[in-house]
Amino acid sequence: MMIMEEDLERFDLACTYLKNDQNITAHNMFMDLAHEEMKNNNYRAGLYLILASECKSRQGKERKDELNEAAEFYLKLAKNDKNNSNYAYQCAARCFLRIGRYDDARKAFEDAQKYANKLVEEKRPIILVDDSPAILLRLTSFLRQLGYSDIQTVDDGKSALALITKLVKSKQNPIVLLDMDLPDVKGDVIAKTLLESKPDMSIILITADEKSTPRVRKTIGFGSTAFVQKPFSINELKNALDTTKLSEIT
Structure with missing residues (x-):
């Protein structure tokens, strides 16, 4: 919810x-x-x-x-x-x-x-959208430590929209980790576009902005399920993923 x-x-x-x-x-x-x-x-x-x-x-x-x-x-x-x-x-x-x-x-x-022993790690894909190679590397490393294996990365908004749309059409249910500051299409625009086509999509915002800034609050209002502020720790990322899972069952 x-x-x-x-x-x-x-x-x-x-x-x-x-x-x-x-x-x-x-x-x-x-x-x-x-x-x-x-x-x-x-x-x-x-x-x-x-x-x-x-x-x-x-x-x-x-x-x-x-x-x-x-x-x-x-x-x-x-x-x-x-x-x-x-x-x-x-x-x-x-x-x-x-x-x-x-x-x-x-x-x-x-x-x-x-x-x-009944907890099984989800095999659903995780899409990382960020134009910083260092952030993508950090996210990938943390996700692998957390047990995720199907990790795909893109560094611009248009590629992200194309990839995520393709996955949704093939009946997959990706988790999207989305940077707010991309070189072409801004993260709030991407989030709104994705959520308009699939309102229950799991989107975690990744940004240096405070949670209280207008564009972050607006994007959360669109239906994004969690928020991670840069710089972030593996525990903060895990908490965001846990929040996303909880939002899907409540």
Whole structure:
């Protein structure tokens, strides 16, 4: 499920309140967002609850209720979403651990292990679109370390559109890692074009821009599923890929 522009604005505003130590207002906004997403069984609800708990912690208050609610929510997802049970149980275990429910944390971790051997790396193609050879090399290296093998690279927008269109027509479902600053067609134009033809396409934006800049926010609004800011680490790339996978199942 894509993040609606209104929800994105509310999330950004809540983060701003948190950054400015307006913790009560931030807490209330994160809780409202969490409870809305819980109705849709969306994984983002757990993140919002954890952020709400951070607001409580910064006030010097007990954050047990928010983390307990997040843990129980993740357990519910683990039981209902078998394809991602490993991930959901691990999230529940971390939340239980933070509030001292050690037996529950251990059980959730053990349940996660039952599903670990069922996780199979996707063989879908990944398309890297960037005009920097160094960035393409870095991305390729990180992706191979993460277990991906079908990696194709292009260094301009027109070639990217042609390749991705060809893959979609052949019933393949690529993940696109898209630079915003290409020499011919800009990334926001490419993203909009691709999402107009295939609204559920997985696009991860790669840019030196801040997430709050107008063109990045606009492109996210088109339906891009994740964002990575240069320079990036392998963990940041993995988190973006995980976010993309979650957006496809929620």
